[in-house]
Amino acid sequence: MERIIVCLKPVPDPKQWDEVSMDPETQTLIREGIASVINPLDKHAIEAALSIQGVLGGEVVLLSMAPPSAASTLREGLAMGADRAVLLSDRMFAGSDTLATAHVLAAGCRWLGDNDLIICGNMSIDGSTAQVGSQLAELLDLPNIMHVIDLDLGEDGSMVVTRKIEHGFARLRGALPLVISVRKELNKPRYTSFTGILAAESKEIKVLSNEDLKISPEVIGIDGSPTKMAGIELRRFERAREKLDGSVDEIVESLAGRIYQYGII
Amino acid sequence: MDFTFSEREEMLRKAVREFAENEIPPKMEAMEETGDFPEELLKPMAEVGIAGVITPAEYGGVDLGYVARTIVLEELGRVCGAIPMAMQVHHMGCAVINDFGTDAQKEKYLTPLAKGETMGCVAVTDPSGGSDLLGMKTTAELKGDKYILNGRKCFITNSHTSDYWVVIAKTGEGPKGISAFIVDKDAPGAKAARKENKFGLRGANTGELAFDNCEVPKENLLGKEGGGLGVAIKTISETGRTGMAAVALGILTAVYEEAGKFATERVLYGKPISTLQAIQFYMAEIYSQLEICRLLCYRATWLKDHGMRCDNEGTLAKYYTCEAAVNAAKTGIEIHGSYGIMKEYAIQRLFRDAMVTVPAGGTGEIAKVVLARTALAPFKK
Amino acid sequence: MSGDMNGIWVFAEQRGGELHEVSLELLGKARELADEAGKKVTAILLGHDIRSLSQLLLNHGADSVLVGDDPRLKTYRLIPYARVMASLVHTYDPEILLMGATYMGVELAPRVAAKVRTGLSAHCIDLRLGEKGQLLQVVPGWGGGVIATIACPDHRPQMATVMPGIMKALSAIEREDTVKEIEIDLPEKGLGPEVLEVKREKPDQLPLEKAEVVVAGGWGIGSQEDWKMIESLAELFGGSVGATRPPVDEGWAEEGQMIGQSGKTVRPKLYIGIGISGVMHHVVGMDQSEHIITINSDPDAEIFDTSDVIVVEDFRKVVPKLIDEIRARLKK
Numbered sequence: 008m009e010r011i012i013v014c015l016k017p018v019p020d021p022k023q024w025d026e027v028s029m030d031p032e033t034q035t036l037i038r039e040g041i042a043s044v045i046n047p048l049d050k051h052a053i054e055a056a057l058s059i060q061g062v063l064g065g066e067v068v069l070l071s072m073a074p075p076s077a078a079s080t081l082r083e084g085l086a087m088g089a090d091r092a093v094l095l096s097d098r099m100f101a102g103s104d105t106l107a108t109a110h111v112l113a114a115g116c117r118w119l120g121d122n123d124l125i126i127c128g129n130m131s132i133d134g135s136t137a138q139v140g141s142q143l144a145e146l147l148d149l150p151n152i153m154h155v156i157d158l159d160l161g162e163d164g165s166m167v168v169t170r171k172i173e174h175g176f177a178r179l180r181g182a183l184p185l186v187i188s189v190r191k192e193l194n195k196p197r198y199t200s201f202t203g204i205l206a207a208e209s210k211e212i213k214v215l216s217n218e219d220l221k222i223s224p225e226v227i228g229i230d231g232s233p234t235k236m237a238g239i240e241l242r243r244f245e246r247a248r249e250k251l252d253g254s255v256d257e258i259v260e261s262l263a264g265r266i267y268q269y270g271i272i
Numbered sequence: 273m274d275f276t277f278s279e280r281e282e283m284l285r286k287a288v289r290e291f292a293e294n295e296i297p298p299k300m301e302a303m304e305e306t307g308d309f310p311e312e313l314l315k316p317m318a319e320v321g322i323a324g325v326i327t328p329a330e331y332g333g334v335d336l337g338y339v340a341r342t343i344v345l346e347e348l349g350r351v352c353g354a355i356p357m358a359m360q361v362h363h364m365g366c367a368v369i370n371d372f373g374t375d376a377q378k379e380k381y382l383t384p385l386a387k388g389e390t391m392g393c394v395a396v397t398d399p400s401g402g403s404d405l406l407g408m409k410t411t412a413e414l415k416g417d418k419y420i421l422n423g424r425k426c427f428i429t430n431s432h433t434s435d436y437w438v439v440i441a442k443t444g445e446g447p448k449g450i451s452a453f454i455v456d457k458d459a460p461g462a463k464a465a466r467k468e469n470k471f472g473l474r475g476a477n478t479g480e481l482a483f484d485n486c487e488v489p490k491e492n493l494l495g496k497e498g499g500g501l502g503v504a505i506k507t508i509s510e511t512g513r514t515g516m517a518a519v520a521l522g523i524l525t526a527v528y529e530e531a532g533k534f535a536t537e538r539v540l541y542g543k544p545i546s547t548l549q550a551i552q553f554y555m556a557e558i559y560s561q562l563e564i565c566r567l568l569c570y571r572a573t574w575l576k577d578h579g580m581r582c583d584n585e586g587t588l589a590k591y592y593t594c595e596a597a598v599n600a601a602k603t604g605i606e607i608h609g610s611y612g613i614m615k616e617y618a619i620q621r622l623f624r625d626a627m628v629t630v631p632a633g634g635t636g637e638i639a640k641v642v643l644a645r646t647a648l649a650p651f652k653k
Numbered sequence: 654m655s656g657d658m659n660g661i662w663v664f665a666e667q668r669g670g671e672l673h674e675v676s677l678e679l680l681g682k683a684r685e686l687a688d689e690a691g692k693k694v695t696a697i698l699l700g701h702d703i704r705s706l707s708q709l710l711l712n713h714g715a716d717s718v719l720v721g722d723d724p725r726l727k728t729y730r731l732i733p734y735a736r737v738m739a740s741l742v743h744t745y746d747p748e749i750l751l752m753g754a755t756y757m758g759v760e761l762a763p764r765v766a767a768k769v770r771t772g773l774s775a776h777c778i779d780l781r782l783g784e785k786g787q788l789l790q791v792v793p794g795w796g797g798g799v800i801a802t803i804a805c806p807d808h809r810p811q812m813a814t815v816m817p818g819i820m821k822a823l824s825a826i827e828r829e830d831t832v833k834e835i836e837i838d839l840p841e842k843g844l845g846p847e848v849l850e851v852k853r854e855k856p857d858q859l860p861l862e863k864a865e866v867v868v869a870g871g872w873g874i875g876s877q878e879d880w881k882m883i884e885s886l887a888e889l890f891g892g893s894v895g896a897t898r899p900p901v902d903e904g905w906a907e908e909g910q911m912i913g914q915s916g917k918t919v920r921p922k923l924y925i926g927i928g929i930s931g932v933m934h935h936v937v938g939m940d941q942s943e944h945i946i947t948i949n950s951d952p953d954a955e956i957f958d959t960s961d962v963i964v965v966e967d968f969r970k971v972v973p974k975l976i977d978e979i980r981a982r983l984k985k
Contacts, residue, residue: 020918027799036873043934105775106770106771135793136776137775137776142766142965143769145735150732152760153848154756154759167849168846174850177852178848178849178850180846180952181845198290198291200319200321201322201336202334202338204280204283204287207283221950232772233772234773235803235804235805236802236803236804237802237804238801239800239802240799246960246961247941247960248961248962248963248964250963251962251963255970256965258971262946263975263978265753265946267818267982269944270816271866271890271922271923272982537933614914614915617914
């Protein structure tokens with residue numbers, strides 16, 4: 008194994024989401040004072056990378072598109088045990104949608120060279136689109152598998168991956184290089200050790216701008232993003248308290264409908 | 273003056289918090305029930321670096337110093353005071369060997385202690401008294417190449433979970449007649465005797481040690497013969513008291529969080545009780561205590577890390593923080609009303625745990641004796 | 654011909670010859686949007702030996718179906734599916750392409766969107782038409798705390814994945830329209846990971862904190878006998894049983910099943926609370942659940958303040974029928 012890339016997204020700490028407010032003028036979210044943490048599923052991605060590294064060697068590189076302040080979040084990933092980090096940071100990247108983000112990350116992967124495995128968290132906890140993994144793979148022309156809940160490395164260098172499907176799973180065999188997006192069932196991320204924190208202090212966080220990456224401005228940033236924000240509103244947490252009326256049969260019918268709607272059955 | 277934590281210290285806090293919040297709660301019920309320390313946590317704690325936080329790197333530790341240790345103990349204590357209680361005494365067992373041990377002793381004992389392969393403690397208190405060191409009755413007599421120990425030690429944290437005890441015993445009379453020994457729990461004539469049944473910090477094991485013609489090899493003398501008083505005082509005042517202070521600080525933090533949570537969630541007269549001024553004043557008291565104690569605890573250990581004396585400051589931090597934790601927990605119970613005395617609510621455990629920190633490492637009265645000495649020193653004629 | 658097929662597309666998801674219900678729901682929404690915009694609805698059906706499904710798609714709102722029937726498409730594989738979808742998009746140039754936000758759709762849609770370099774919005778909860786035929790896509794973010802409206806003004810197709818269960822399928826009407834077979838052109842190699850095994854199973858019983866569904870009972874359940882109803886309902890979902898304090902005291906439930914300030918905190922996808930009054934000590938342990946359904950015969954039960962769906966009825970009348978109904982639906 009030469010190199011495993013873990014795509015990492017710094018996200019606002021979910022414990023502080025109550026404190027988010029919105030600027031009514033600019034229609035943007037105010038997240039001042041809210042700490043950034045590693046997107047929870049990305050920790051599972053780091054764990055997967057580190058355990059594969061433990062068997063097959065190679066280096067584990069964290070890759071992130073974020074403002075320069077994200078360095079401290081990357082430092083936490085390095086403290087978990089990743090070898091180095093690359094932070095893709097440029098004003099031109101600001102406002103990128105998932106496809107534009109994938110363009111930037113793909114350029115970061117290419118900048119790094121040949122990569123055997125790229126691991127993403129299945130989705131970010133804030134945007135929750137779950138789109139970047141597949142889009143990144145497509146732009147790199149690599150196969151990808153999402154919803155990964157188990158991983159086995161074959162003796163021939165192939166990888167047997169178990170992915171979740173509705174009420175079950177599918178097992179697939181893929182050859183490297185490969186992009187996978189992992190779910191939390193895959194593993195239990197290791198705790199950050201003090202030794203890891205000390206070691207991370209001298210690990211490299213390379214910051215690259217678009218001068219290094221030279222991505223066409225037409226596919227990045229707010230202007231290069233095919234999707235545009237047409238409006239945003241804050242939904243304060245309030246339960247619907249919708250009372251179901253009618254006969255018992257009607258209530259049951261409607262209850263079952265809701266339960267289906269929630270994706271349970 | 274700089275009152276901020278470094279990025280390293282912030283990361284440390286985050287790392288311990290994540291570990292503590294995930295790993296300790298599943299053990300709490302059993303701890304309360306059995307009064308046993310969950311020994312299976314020792315190894316994972318050592319992997320994170322908790323066991324060897326003050327041990328030098330050459331002996332398998334991370335050597336991060338005492339401010340870092342305070343962060344560690346505070347964060348553990350925020351989840352459950354018993355765990356840092358056991359750890360802080362374990363740290364005393366490490367510090368005492370590091371400060372007074374020979375290279376051979378450090379080599380033999382410190383590395384496994386830092387890696388969580390073994391657990392340690394310091395045993396000073398005799399049934400005849402703890403703070404009255406000269407009045408202790410446990411004796412050690414050199415016979416050939418062995419010391420023969422006789423007597424009992426009581427209220428010893430980690431008594432039954434430790435692999436070695438650092439035991440203070442009399443080798444003569446007067447202040448120069450006290451020595452320290454590393455005693456293997458399997459030494460002939462040594463026994464972890466009675467297990468105590470405390471009402472708080474239940475997951476930290478406390479008990480008696482009994483020595484009946486216990487044979488300790490001569491090379492297990494820690495420091496010089498007759499130097500035991502210094503060994504005991506330095507370890508208790510610098511490592512022990514700052515450690516107890518940090519445990520109490522963790523409990524105090526938990527009190528603040530539990531009280532705040534209850535006050536904002538509990539609705540009476542159609543509004544959270546936190547909108548009532550009586551409750552707001554309670555919260556202000558708890559908050560003030562917490563802030564004051566933080567300053568005391570971190571100042572004492574900052575002094576230690578900067579090579580300055582901290583015995584007075586450590587004693588002050590210990591005395592004040594333990595008292596504050598008790599008072600805040602009592603206030604926390606008042607905020608909870610009748611729920612506060614029910615076992616399902618954490619606040620009553622915090623009260624019990626806080627109470628147990630008070631006599632540990634010297635009661636408030638003993639602390640006042642020390643502090644009075646300092647307070648009156650400038651006026652000495 | 655292709656002129657009729659450049660309107661609104663719906664990816665008809667099937668596994669093992671069974672159509673995912675979200676496909677019919679999407680057709681319902683597509684029909685509504687198409688009627689408003691004066692466009693046609695086309696369903697895309699990929700698989701092997703699945704032609705018979707096209708009638709179902711037509712009956713539920715499709716004007717035409719493009720069928721790609723090929724042994725290589727029998728089992729879903731991302732790369733072949735993405736290639737076929739992209740080449741269809743290139744050929745027909747549709748305005749809109751909708752897919753279910755299922756395990757398959759979540760993986761496939763972004764790959765297709767990246768291939769054809771267009772925009773995609775995820776897990777939409779609503780779709781509307783804006784000016785100039787723009788598709789306005791309403792998506793939740795930040796755990797549902799933020800609602801954003803997304804548009805894709807300059808790229809086509811406008812793509813969106815939609816959560817199952819949100820849109821309504823139309824009642825079937827017997828219709829005869831166009832079914833067109835498409836040629837499947839796939840290379841020998843480079844089709845990505847091969848599928849070794851596909852297994853459907855009942856999910857394992859999970860610990861309370863991890864269960865996707867928690868069915869909790871309170872004092873109102875009244876007896877050990879009736880408590881079994883709670884357990885049966887939970888079992889049906891592969892979920893876990895939770896309790897308030899009284900059922901634990903009564904011995905109907907175990908201590909470890911208690912939810913609340915002094916028990917566990919649960920955050921399942923669905924919480925169903927039955928016979929629970931809703932005192933604060935319990936509520937703080939469940940109020941972060943994604944969906945909350947509560948059943949209580951007391952119309953003033955406090956728990957209703959923390960509920961999405963409320964049933965004021967004796968649970969003994971509702972729950973047994975609900976169990977039957979769910980069972981019937983699961984069999985389907």
